Amino acid sequence: MAEPYDSVSEPIPISLIAGRYLLFDVNVVTYLRRSHNICGSLIGGIPQHPQQNVFLGLPVELMPEEAMLLVKKEIGYIVDDVAWHTQRFNTFQGEDRQKYLASLRFQGLKARKIAQGDALKRADNALRKLAISKGKKSDPSDATPNTSLDDPPDHSSDALFESDRVASPAPSSTAFASSEPFAITPSTSYSPSSLPQNTSPPPDPPFVPGYALFEHLHSRGYFLMPGLRFGSNFNVYPGDPLRFHAHFLACAFEFDEEIPLLDLIGGGRLGTAVKKGFLIGGEDPEADSESGKKMRTFCIEWGGM
Amino acid sequence: MAPPAIVELPSVSALQENIETSRTTFQTSSHPIYLHNLALSITHNLQYHHDWSSLTVHTHSGLTNSPLPRPVISGLPPKRAYIHPDEQVEILKAEHKSGKSIEQVPEREWVLPTHLEEKWSLAKFAAVFNALDTVPPNGRETLAGEEAEIVGHQWQGKNRQKRLLLATLHDDSTVVYYIIHDGIVKPRQN
Secondary structure, three states: OOOOHHHOOOOEEEEEEOOEEEEOOHHHHHHHHHHHOOOOEEEEOEOOEOOOOOOOEEEEEEOHHHHHHHHHOOOEEEEEHHHHHHHHHHOOOHHHHHHHHHHHHHHHHHHHHHHHHHHHHHHHHHHHHHHHHHHHHHHHHHHOOHHHHHHHHHHHHHHHHHHHHHHOHHHHHHHOOOOOOOOOOOOOOOOHHHOOOOOOOOOOOOOOOOHHHHHHHHHOOOEEEEOHHHOOOEEEEOOOOOOOOOOEEEEEOOOOOOEEHHHHHHHHHHHHHOOOEEEEEEEOOOOOHHHOOOEEEEEEEEOOO | OOOOOOOOOOOOOHHHHHHHHHHHHHOOOOOOHHHHHHHHHHHHHHHHHOOOEEEEEEEEOOOOOOEEEEEEEEEEOOOOOOOOHHHHHHHHHHHHHHOOOOOOOOOOEEEEEEEOOOEEOHHHHHHHHHHOOOOOOOOOOOOHHHHHHOOOHHHOHHHOOOEEEEEEEOOOOOEEEEEEEEOOOOOOOO
């Protein structure tokens, strides 16, 4: 259905909808996670399980820091989805429109073909299992001479069941015989090839106070996730959050911003309780960037006394 | 009947005595007296509550000789105050290999006295760290050859990441201690 993950090409369009930075393509999401340590958070409901919100699906929402980093590194660019959609929708006619509809139809056909192939394989497996179990059943009856007299009725009853079992998958497979393509619900209102290639200057993400710390940690290979669950700006993971526990609760501050000591002690206490360090950091506006001392970070742990 | 007027105050506490005896040396100092009192309160706590020894209050930076942002204490804890998680792994491996436990010798630590009512900032912490040496003066001197043989020497002495103990005093005389590292140091798995 969708193109494989390898086919993702930079820069990646990031949809800006109602102030949120969203990604709708699962290949893009996988690619950013694997190649650029950007996770985002899944916020979409799952159609088959609409009544729960523990497991969520596409789209992925990016933190403003993540969006800004992608734009700054020219990995992605921001598309104002509403403006682009209205502009595109009014002029979406003729050949373009036909092409788009054809691509949807093609995807639908492909999906149907895959589903059909799976159904055939399932039926095949079931038949093979049936044949094996039948073979096992008939073996002991052959070995014992006493039951040989009862053989003919046994076989006939087997044949009855068999015809029943074979008959049942048949109607379902006829359902696939129709050549109608599956209905596809596209996650975006345009095909990827029709996106603006930086025709107009894309809107820049707004300035985020925690960005310097985000970039600093991200450049050191850390994965950053929203830090709400520990009351910080970010949770900092040493690798993919699916494989590692977080190392730090990171809070960003201005260099001269006053921090009440109780906040530091509270953060240190909480961090130690959950086996993490409490990290504070910010940018020194007076240091020159070449010395590498521009960002200052401090890690706070309980002293144990 | 009115109670008789109190003629005698109760005798001063050990802490107050400690502060009184050091008072004369503050007069010439460039730091305000309350910071000296704070440092002495923390020193008292370290010495009598936590069994620290060889406590010294430093008023000037060992690196630049200019006055420190505030008096800072250095001292020797009864046991090691901090072991880096990687060092811990190294020690456990070595102990498992040799079958003998490795004795841990305490290192001298910096202690930064603060009061709960204060507000700090990244800039202030940076100023303190910039003025302090990695290891407090009069720390354990090890010979170059000997040092390489100690398990975990990559995390000890001059090789360690700059750190200090943030001692925070409250009005009820509670003191809490938190380790602050200069930079990103991964947490211990307590």
